[in-house]
Structures are given as structure tokens and as C-alpha cells.
Amino acid sequence: MIAERGTRVLNNVQAINEALDLALEHDPRTLLFGEDVGVMGGVFRASDGLQAKYGEKRVFDTPLAEAGIVGFGIGLAMAGMRPIAEIQFAGFLYPALDQVLSHLGRMRHRTRGRHTIPMVIRAPYGGGVKTPEQHADSPEAVLCHVPGVKVIIPSSPERAKGLLLSAIADPDPVFFLEPIKLYRGVKAEVPEDYYTLPLGKARVVREGDAASLLCYGGMVEVCQKAAEVAAREGVELEIVDLETLTPLDTGTILESVRKTGRAVVVYEAMRTGGFGAEISARIAEEALDFLQAPIVRVAGWDAPYPPFSAVENFYRPDAKRVLEAVRKVLTH
Amino acid sequence: MIAERGTRVLNNVQAINEALDLALEHDPRTLLFGEDVGVMGGVFRASDGLQAKYGEKRVFDTPLAEAGIVGFGIGLAMAGMRPIAEIQFAGFLYPALDQVLSHLGRMRHRTRGRHTIPMVIRAPYGGGVKTPEQHADSPEAVLCHVPGVKVIIPSSPERAKGLLLSAIADPDPVFFLEPIKLYRGVKAEVPEDYYTLPLGKARVVREGDAASLLCYGGMVEVCQKAAEVAAREGVELEIVDLETLTPLDTGTILESVRKTGRAVVVYEAMRTGGFGAEISARIAEEALDFLQAPIVRVAGWDAPYPPFSAVENFYRPDAKRVLEAVRKVLTH
Amino acid sequence: MRYTDLVETIQFLADDGRPLGDLPLSSDELLHGYRALRRARHFDERALVLQRQGRLGVYPLFRGQEASQVGVALALRKDDWIVPSYRETAAAITFGMPLSRLILSWRADPAGWRIPEDVNMIQFYIPIATQVPQAAGIAHAQRLQGRDAVAAVFIGDGGTSEGDFHEGLNFASVFDAPLLIVVQNNGWAISVPTRKQMKVQRIALKAQGYGIPGVVADGNDLVAVWHAARQAAERARRGDGPTLLETLTYRIAPHTSSDDPSRYRDEGEAGEWAKKDPVLRMRGCLTHLGLWDADKENALTEELETEFLAALEEAHAAPEPKPWEIVEQVFAEMGPDQQRDWAYLRGES
């Protein structure tokens, strides 16, 4: 499929694969590893062809042990390499949380900058495609409560490529969570060459004045659907795609909410303790006087993401639920 | 020290030790285990004398492995026992987080009630006493984002005893986090016999109309100090001690905030993504129209709890910082 | 220090099923064992068809590993426990799980995830190795309760790399828990061959690090697995603690119904192993002993198909899961948050 010169239409997996390819080419210290990332190219094919291209020393399979993968990567990073680890699904990050909470985010701080961990940990996350139990988890809130780590969640191929290349170039540990639902669903023009996009910036992906939808990852698509429906009724919703959860770009969020006076926070993780709570809290602390309605959250229910596929779509927020929340804040 | 009949003055460790003793006596299925809980009676002496009294089968030391401790406990619970596990410090819960996130809170849900986990996991948490690195962590927010587990944090001996006995009698997994700072610092009258206190209820520990201080655990003491200072200036602050973080008693929080119109949320964990964000979010969603000022959070900074003891007290919120926040919401 | 790089492998049947010597099982046991293998195989084959028809979710096939699972289940008593990974459908069938529940289970239907009260099995585990410390606890509970029941926990070669495998084995050995740790070494962890998973030749050697026996059985030889598991179970019942049992087998099928092995392996190897097929091998044994013939085989096939169709019927009869069930069984009693969600999902708010 031919697009305008210098770009091609890619889906998210292809864009990520291209970013990994360029990173390996760009810096010989770059390593890519995890479960099934080598010969197989990853269960989602994100590393497809890279072992063949860069060899088994730089792109390799590891034993089946997430704490080992993250710990090994921390060691490689402290000794001067640029590790990119893939955790097969975000729900399988849990065995590695000790390495994450005890070291990944603390090493620079505890050693006063002597030892640092320029490492990227990629993981597919989120629901919507009837994966088996625990394959649809959204643990970003846990990672955002870890000092010293950055958390990036892209929502489109062009952004995914540039943000991943920035994450890999970053001097600190970065989690890069990839929405499974968007891996192949979304296609877009992606520049061919190496480029980076700034971390720490939120993005207004749709302008509007009626209310602000604050979201990220797999929920951006959902909010866009909702916004289209609302637009037909003449209601213009603004959508802010956070992209970087930590360090959070509070400024862009506040700017939007101060303009619209109404905020709906959308995320698919369990509602209580989800990262959306942090967004609400910041608005309630810094933009209260501009609010004309309560800050409403649309999120997963206070239950595990159901392993029961027949009902899974009732757990994950959809346009309908987002619109109900919008109605709530508009009619308040 | 003789107190009124039927009660004695105990500190928190003694109250917890008494609750454990009564639980072991009360139900033969009760087991108590962890690192150094047996012969030594725990690093804080919470299980002092219990192995001698109930034997090595019921009160025992385990190998040094937190995932093993929690996993072993889950198995014991599913097979009909009533395990109480001690994790030596909350910062050492991290190796067990896979067992917690993957199973502890999901087993009842995934097996549709066939297999349940009536287990209590106790852990000392929080700072203020110059412990070594990672011994002062406050990971409650992570636990509150896990569906299917309850999280209790007591702030006084009399409450600690009754809440722990309720947690042990509860049919579901309960985390019981004990503020290290209050272990020996606080003494109070504690009834001698077996009694339980309801889980899921917050408590107004000081009435006032100027503003609501929402807190728990080690921060209750700090808020009380602040309230006393404010009272001297004629400002009456209301203090709500959450005690149960999940399931959260939103009603009591809202009632207080609707009355005072001003809310200050206080917790010692890192600010971003802390449980206080959830409290702010709920207020912003359900009591916005009553708010006369922004919801201000007083919390740990966005950094690890410093392992550098000379500056540790600048990390943990104190009365001074709480009063600054109070001034902010009162003068808004 | 001295090395024991090789552990002799327990084997009773030649590749074609011919007994290599006296068998430790009676004729009835041999027949019973063969029927169990065929029952499992029949389910696996029919399940794959259902999956292809979109009537099951992701399904982890166990073709070729029947003996490794059935042999262990046959060595257990009704009051023992099975703590499986996701691949142990064959063990579950032999241990008494109704086929209808298993169909529902792999359809990701709540009705299948609630194991019947009279079956001491925990629903299939997805997070690798987490079942091992839990199984140690279940096993230890039997002793605390004064029973001589045991637990058998299943894990794969890849799973041995996880920390939970190590912690579970250490707990089991320290507490002399009556536990069989069954490692099905099927050569692969999705695309990763066992030799890349670990440096050691034999997984059973890991037992030496815990001071417990490590046994290797030909995983495609039902007699070998059953015998080895029975000995380990007896040892555990006596209070002598856990045994690590490695069964040497091969994952001739894809990792799951959604995997394509041609992306990472030469299927020739699978072909080689197919020649050691555990079901054919056991039939060879029975035939050799004059205990089996074509008529018996056909009758059995018909019987199994009838059983499967009945189970399918029963599965279809299960009520559709309701959206509000999502927030049920989070706690014994719903908290206020679940109540709010529940009301919404029932359209009552």
C-alpha cells in the first residue's frame, strides 16, 4: 500500500517492530530479550525478523522468569548496555515487581546517580480481544506509584514508534505498555526513518468545549467513538491522550479542564486505585474553581477483569458508558 | 499499671500479640507463620511467646521467601486452615506480589466461590523511626488496587486488637498493615477479652467544622497534633481515620466533607498514585458541590522514602505540613 | 564435587508397547489405564474441532502427553488433590472432572470454572509456577488435619525457571509436605527448547538442591509414570515428604490452538515423537498381552463418542453468564463498590 513519500501505512505492531529495528541499528549497546522474542519474534510478532538481522547475542530468548528478565536487564544496564526487555503480557509483570519496586526506580536515587538503569520494559496490556485469564490486565497504576520509573502508553502507530525510540534513548527506566486491542486494529501513516517524540507531554487529539475526556492507550479509541456520536448531537468533546503517565503532563490536562469546565476520566483498569484517581485528584487540587460538574470516572468495575469471555465486554468501558458520563457532567 | 476493670493499658504490639493469642485459642485451624515469628517472636515481638504456648505446628518459622509464605498460606487456606502470615516489613511484600495480584484476590472470583482464601497477611509499614532502606515503605495503594482483598490499617491499640480479630474471622483475604511508628509510641486501654470491630467503617476520631482531615495509620497521630495546634487558634478540624481502606467507607468521608466543605487528604506514601488520590477522586465525584476549596493532598514526595536518615523526617508529612494545607483550604 | 549428570529413566514398555520385563500392574489396571488414555485423547481431538468451529476459546492441547498426566492421576485417591497448570485437562478427566465442565471451562464459561465439590482440584492456573507453593500448602494442610492424603502439582519444563517453582519445592521439602511435583518435560516452552531454558541435563537433578528424591520416567509410557507416581505417593503418605517426578515427553501439538510451531521448530522432530505415541504404545502392550483387539477398540471409540456428545449437550444447557456476575464473588459479601457496579450491570441504576 503506497502512501505519501517517506511514510507507509503500518499497524501498531509493525510500527513497534520498526522502532526496535532502528534502535538496534542505531546503538550497538541495544539488546532485545524476553520470552519467545528470538526465533519466534514474539507472541505478537513485535520482534519479528530481528534475531535473524542482529544475531542471537543482541536479540535473544530468556528462561521463563520475569524477575530474572528484569533483574538481568538491570544488571546489563548498570554495566553499560541498553536493554529492552519484553514481558509477554503486562499481567506477567507481577513476578518482577520486586525488582521493579525495590531497584528499577531506586537505583539512581540510592546511589546518588552513580548507577543508573537506562532500560525499557515493553509489555502488551489491556482487554478487548478475548484473551485468556490475566492476559487482559491493566497494571499501569502500580507502575505509576513507583518513583523513578517512567510510564508510556501509546495509542497510534506513528506515536508508538517515536515514543518507543525516545524511551529507548532515555537515561532512566521506562515502561512501555502497548494496548493489545490496538495492535492490529489501528493503521496509520508512519514516517520511515528514525525519529523521537517527547516524553512527558500529553496530547489533545480532538478539540472541543463541552467537556474534557482524559484517557490513554486503548481508551483513546473508545473516547473517539464517543466524541463522534456526541458531535452528531452538536456536542463537541475534547480528548486528551496522556501518552506519558509519569512524569505526568498536568499542565495540558488542567488547560483543557479549565477551558471546558467538565472532566470525564476514562481507563480500563479496576476503578478503585486506578491511575484515573490521580488525574481526578490533580484536577480537584488545581482546577476546582473551574469545574462546573463533578469529575466522573469511567473505568473497569471493582472486580478482576473477567476471564469469562462472554461477559468481558461489559467490564471494559465502551462509548456508551463514556457518553453516559458525559451526559452526567453536562446535565449537572 | 492498673486500669479500670477488664482492661489494661497496652501499646500496639502488645494489643496485636493479644489478638493473635486469642485467635489461636479461639479457632484450632488458626496458624501463624513467617520469618522469625517462632522462637524469636518476630522482629517487633508481635508473636512473642506464642510458639511456646501453641507449639511449632501452629506457630512456625518459614524459609526466607515471601512468595513462598503467601503462596503456602493460600494453599493452607484453600485446604481449610486459617493462616495468618507475617511479612517482616511491608517493603518485603514485593516478592509476593505475584501471588497477591494473580491469586489472593482472584481465587474466589475465578472459581465462582468454590475456593476461597480466608487468610490474613500482617506487615509493619511506614516511616518515622530511622529504619534501614526499604523498611519504611508504605505500599498500601498497590494493595488497594487488587480486587478481592481487604486492606486494614489500625492507628490505636484498642482498635488494632478488635480489627485484627475481625480480619482473622473474615472469609476473605485481608492485609493488616501496622504502623511501625505507633508500635510502642502509643499506649491505651484495651479490653482483655475477645472482641471484634466492624471492617469497612471509617471513624471520626475528632469532630470539627472548619475542615476534614482524611487519614489513616501513622498519619492519624500527625493529624491529631495538627488539630490540637489549630484548636488553640480556634480552628476546629475534623479527623476521619479510615481504618479500612478497602472496602472503603465512602459514606463517612462524604458526610464529613459535606459538613466542613473542605478536605485535606494525608498519607505518607509517595504522592503520585497514592491511596489518597482515590479519596480525592471520590470526593470530587460525589461531593463537589459542597466543596469551598480545592482538595489538598499532603503526602510523601515523588521520590523513594529516603534511606538517608538525616533527612527522613523531611519526607514524611508532619503537623507543620498538614497545617500549611489547612491554611490553604481555609484561606481559599 | 561428584556429579550425577544422568538419572536412569524408568521405562517398562518398548516404543512399540512390548513389555521390557515384568509389569508392576495387573491386567485390569492395564486395561483401565488404556481406557483412561483413550478417554483423554478423544476429548483432546474433539475439543480441537470445537475450537476450530469457534465453540471453545484458546485451548491448550495435550496430545502426546496423555501418559504423563493420566499416569499420575491414576496413582491418586479421590481424597487427594490435583493442582494443575493450564495443560492438565487429561489429568483432570482421569481424576473425575465431568467432561461437560471441562468443555465449559475451555469456553471460558463461569459454569466450568466452578469445580464440583467432590473433585479436589483447583481450576487451571495461568500464571506459570504460582501453583507450586500453593500446592505445598494444600499438601501440608492434609498432615495438619491428620489425613494421609497427598497433592500432585503439575508444571512444565519452562515453569521450572520461575522463582515460585524454587520456593514451592523448598517449602515442600522443609515441611515434608506430602506432595508430588510433576514436571512434564515436553521439550518446549512455547518456542523455547528445554536446552535454552536450563543448563542442566535432567530436571530431576534439581531435586538434589532440596534434599528430596528426583525421579525420571518415560513420559510416554503409562506404566512407568503410573508406577513412579504410585511410589512417590506412598512415600508422601508415609510422611517421608515430596518427590520431584520428571516425565520425559514431547509437545507434538502446537502450544495452544492459536500457536503455529512452524515459526520456530522443525516439525520433523514432532513426527519422530509421534512414533512413541503413548496411546498406541499402551494399545501395543495390551495387544501383545492378548488383552485387546479391534472389536474392543471400536466399541470403546463408540462409547467415548457417546459420552462426549452427552457432555456437549450438557454444556450447551448451561445458562448464559450474566454481565452482573462480573462483580459477584469478589468478596463473600459485596462491598459498596461492587453493589454500585452490580446495580448498574443489572440496569437498575
Added chain:
Amino acid sequence: MRYTDLVETIQFLADDGRPLGDLPLSSDELLHGYRALRRARHFDERALVLQRQGRLGVYPLFRGQEASQVGVALALRKDDWIVPSYRETAAAITFGMPLSRLILSWRADPAGWRIPEDVNMIQFYIPIATQVPQAAGIAHAQRLQGRDAVAAVFIGDGGTSEGDFHEGLNFASVFDAPLLIVVQNNGWAISVPTRKQMKVQRIALKAQGYGIPGVVADGNDLVAVWHAARQAAERARRGDGPTLLETLTYRIAPHTSSDDPSRYRDEGEAGEWAKKDPVLRMRGCLTHLGLWDADKENALTEELETEFLAALEEAHAAPEPKPWEIVEQVFAEMGPDQQRDWAYLRGES
């Protein structure tokens, strides 16, 4: 399967220090080794005094384990790496950590936590066993970078129970990482004796589960530890992969300066082990070989005290940590949240 329940223990010196045969070290090395032991011992004794005076924080003593740590550090090159737990102050001293930094480190002062650029050591690890997979990565990086440097990671008997110990050993063995895994078996994990920690007799046997050599050395015999570590390091440099080295020693001191062992053990045992004191033992060796006498001993003591006092001076000169340093070094560049916090802590907001 066959068992190797006992692994012979490498020992060169009798309990009183008399050589049991030819020693694999030169006289200069023996003298150098003794001075290293005494340096470590002197620091430990003086540190305890400082701690009692409230001039240090919680301090993990290493008395009795000097040979286990010093012997390994002596086998390393300047470009090798040490990845310690919290107890390896003796190894750190021998490896080149300035005493002043160590004093500051145990005073929980940031100035001590920043290891000098020319010392390849990671600051002491508090969370047990987490250092092992990291050390495997550090070791593997040496090979990727075409160097023959190695890493030595330290852990205790209790630490072997953690999943990270297992995962780290497996990674190290699978990637043939040039790593020495040094397990100081000092008999205790706070109040838990090694026999309650694991069922196996010798921790070195765990090596068999990873297909790597497991070696046991008398941990109070500097010659034995140095020799064993040197051999393991050479093996690693050759590209032959990791070695698990168990040093048999004893924690004759409390777990840390805040522990009271009388709550859980009969101190008689500690007394027995004090007779095998690694420092006295080495002195006995030197004396026996006519390499040492009272004058040399006194001169050394004076020299060490002078060195320590100078280090103390230097430590005192370190600037008081500033409150705002709390939010520095969270990221290479402060994020907006750290900036806000920083301004507050500097009194600028």
C-alpha cells in the same frame, strides 16, 4: 537416582592455623591476606563502637566471616565487580572501598551511598537475593563487551530460599555468565538456623540443579576461600561459566547492632566457633611459618588505628545532607512533580 549428600570441604589450615599441607599461596600473599583480614576486623570492631555511640545507624557486623569475604575479594581484579548483600563490608574494604565512605554508608549518609567511580561495586543491597539476577546481567555484560572481567555476588544461607536466587543462578548458567555466586553459610538467617531454611545438607549441592560446579570451602580458612574463589574466577574468565561457592562459617555476632541473639540461640555455639576465628587462624599460620611476630602485630594494629581515625576525620568532613536532595536523582532530569517538591524543600514555595 544416586545422591551426593556430602561435598568435600576445601581446607588448608587446621583450626589453630597450622598448614595441613602445601599452601597454594606465596608468603607475600599470605602476609597480604592476613593484613586484609585484620583491616576488616579492625573496622568492624571500631564500627560497633561508633554505632553504640549513636554515630552509625543499624550496622550488620561481619565478625567471624572475614575470611569468607576477604578471600573472595582478594581473588578479584580491579576491573571485576562485587555485588554484595548488606553484610559484605569486609569484601568492600578489601576490594578498595575507602573506609570513610563505608562509615558514611553505615551512617545512612548519601555521601557514602555514592560508590567511587573507580570501584566496581553496587551499594549494599537490602532486599534479599535481588542482587543475584542483577549480578548475572553485570557478568554477562562483560562478555558482550569483549572483556574477561568477572562478577562476584554475595548472598547468605537464608537468601538461597528466595526465588531471585534461583532465577539468577539459572540465568547465569544458561548464559555462561562469568559469575561467582558466593553463599556465606553462617548458620543463621536472623533467628532461623540453616537446617530450618532448607532440607539439603550442603548449599553447594544446589549447583547440580543448574549444571554448574558447586564448591564448599572452610569459610574461616582464608587460604581455602581465596584458592577456591581464584579457581572459580579463572574458570569464569575462560568463558566456562558460573560457580556456586559455599563458604562454611558462622555468624558469631548478632544479626545486626539491633539484634539480641539470646532470644533465639544458645551462645555456647558461637563460643565454639570463636575458637576457629579466621583472623587468629591466619595469624597462627603466619607464626607457624615464621612470617609473623608480636612486634609486627603491634605495628599493624597502630597502622590500622591511624588509618581508621583518618577515615573518621574524613567522614566527619562530609557535608550534611540537604532536605531537597530527597527529590534529586529520582530522574536524570527532574520531572514537574520533583521540581515542585524541590522548591518546597528549599523553602522557595
